[in-house]
Amino acid sequence: MVDNNRSLLFIPDITGFTKFVNQTEIEHSQHIISELLELIVDSNKISMEVSEVEGDAVLFFKHNSVPDLVEIIEQVKQTFLDFHNHLKSYESKRICNCGACSTAINLSLKFIIHQGEIGFTEVKGHKKPFGADLILVHRLLKNNIPEKEYLLLTDSFSIQNQQNNHSKDTAWLNYERGDITYENIGEIIYNYAKLSPLHQWVKKPAPPKLAEKVKNPITEQVFIDLPMEAVFEKVSNFNYRLEWNQGVDKLEYEKERVNRIGTRHRCVIGKNQILNFETTKNNFGKGKMVYGEKIMDLPIAKDAAFYYILEKEKEGTLVTAEVHIHPKPVIGWLVLPVLKRKFKKNLGVLIQKLKEACEKESEPTLIASQNQVTV
Structure with missing residues (x-):
C-alpha cells in the first residue's frame, strides 16, 4: 500500500x-x-x-x-x-x-x-x-x-x-x-x-428447473381486449396485483426489483392468514407469454402452481389460467376433489377481475406507462 x-x-x-x-x-x-x-x-x-x-x-x-x-x-x-x-x-x-x-x-x-x-x-x-x-x-x-x-x-x-x-x-x-x-x-x-x-x-447459470405439469389442471379462460404485452404487465407486475386479486388485504414484495423467476412475495389475508408465493414459468408452446407462481405452503400438496398463459387473439389476448396441484399421499388425495372445486370457483372470479382491471384502462394509457423513459 x-x-x-x-x-x-x-x-x-x-x-x-x-x-x-x-x-x-x-x-x-x-x-x-x-x-x-x-x-x-x-x-x-x-x-x-x-x-x-x-x-x-x-x-x-x-x-x-x-x-x-x-x-x-x-x-x-x-x-x-x-x-x-x-x-x-x-x-x-x-x-x-x-x-x-x-x-x-x-x-x-x-x-x-x-x-x-x-x-x-x-x-x-x-x-x-x-x-x-x-x-x-x-x-x-x-x-x-x-x-x-x-x-x-x-x-x-x-x-x-x-x-x-x-x-x-x-x-x-x-x-x-x-x-x-x-x-x-x-x-x-x-x-x-x-x-x-x-x-x-463469466459464469453461465444453470437453466431454471421447470415444474412438472399435471394432465388435468384446473382451467379457466377469458378474452381481454388488450395486447398480450399490456396484459402480461398487469399480471406480472406486483404494483397492479391488488387491482384484480381481490380478497388479498396486503401484498408484501421488494418494490425496487423487477419480478423474475425465484422472486418471492407474500399475500396477507385478514389478520392471520399468510400465503407465500415464488415466481416461476413453464413451457406451454410457441407464441405464448407465460407467467407462473408456485404456492409455497399448501399443506396437502407436494407442490402447486398457478399459470397465466397468454396468446394473441385478433386484436386482444386470450388468457388461460391453470392450477397444477401434485397432492401429498393419502390426505392430499382425499381432499383434492374438494380443493379443485374451490380453486375452480376462485379462478373464474380471479380472471374476470383481471379482465375488468385491464379493460377499464385505455390501451394507450397502459402501453404508454411501459414505454416512458428516464435517466
Whole structure:
C-alpha cells in the first residue's frame, strides 16, 4: 500500500446506459440500473469510499492512499465479473420481454482510474471531494477509445512493473497507449486495456428447473381486449396485483426489483392468514407469454402452481389460467376433489377481475406507462 498524500479516484461507468434508457420502459429500466449500481458498490474490496452515485456511474475515492496497481486491477476484475454474472443470471430468470428486460444483457462497464490530489467541501454535513483531478476524471468519461468495455489508467500510474510482472490473474491485460486533449486541461496521456477477455470467467447459470405439469389442471379462460404485452404487465407486475386479486388485504414484495423467476412475495389475508408465493414459468408452446407462481405452503400438496398463459387473439389476448396441484399421499388425495372445486370457483372470479382491471384502462394509457423513459 502506497501512502504518498495522493488519492485514488475510481469510476465504474455503465456503458450502453443512454441507449438503454432512451429505448426502454421507465420502471423496469430504473430497477435494473438500481440493482447494478448497488452491485457495483457492494463489489468494493479495497475499502474505497463512495463519493456519490451519478446516474449510471459510481465515484469512489481513497483519500491520501493509493493501492498497488495489482490490487486496483483485481478490483476492476471483481466488479466486472460481478456485474456480468448478475446480468447473465437475470437473463436466465427474466420473465418479461419488454425493452428494458430483454436488452439489459447488452450493458457493460468501463473504468476510469486516476491518482491525484483532492480537497473536500462540506454540504449539510456531507463531505464531498473536489479539485482539478476530480474534474479530470469526470472529463475522461468522454474519450476517444473505440471500445465499450475497458479500463483507462491515466499516466499518473506507471504500468511498467505491471507489464513486466504479469501473474496468471493479470495475463489477460494488453495495454494500448492513447491521448486526448481537453479544453482548459490540455493533453492527457493514458493507457487502456480491453475488458472483453474477462468474459471467459463469466459464469453461465444453470437453466431454471421447470415444474412438472399435471394432465388435468384446473382451467379457466377469458378474452381481454388488450395486447398480450399490456396484459402480461398487469399480471406480472406486483404494483397492479391488488387491482384484480381481490380478497388479498396486503401484498408484501421488494418494490425496487423487477419480478423474475425465484422472486418471492407474500399475500396477507385478514389478520392471520399468510400465503407465500415464488415466481416461476413453464413451457406451454410457441407464441405464448407465460407467467407462473408456485404456492409455497399448501399443506396437502407436494407442490402447486398457478399459470397465466397468454396468446394473441385478433386484436386482444386470450388468457388461460391453470392450477397444477401434485397432492401429498393419502390426505392430499382425499381432499383434492374438494380443493379443485374451490380453486375452480376462485379462478373464474380471479380472471374476470383481471379482465375488468385491464379493460377499464385505455390501451394507450397502459402501453404508454411501459414505454416512458428516464435517466
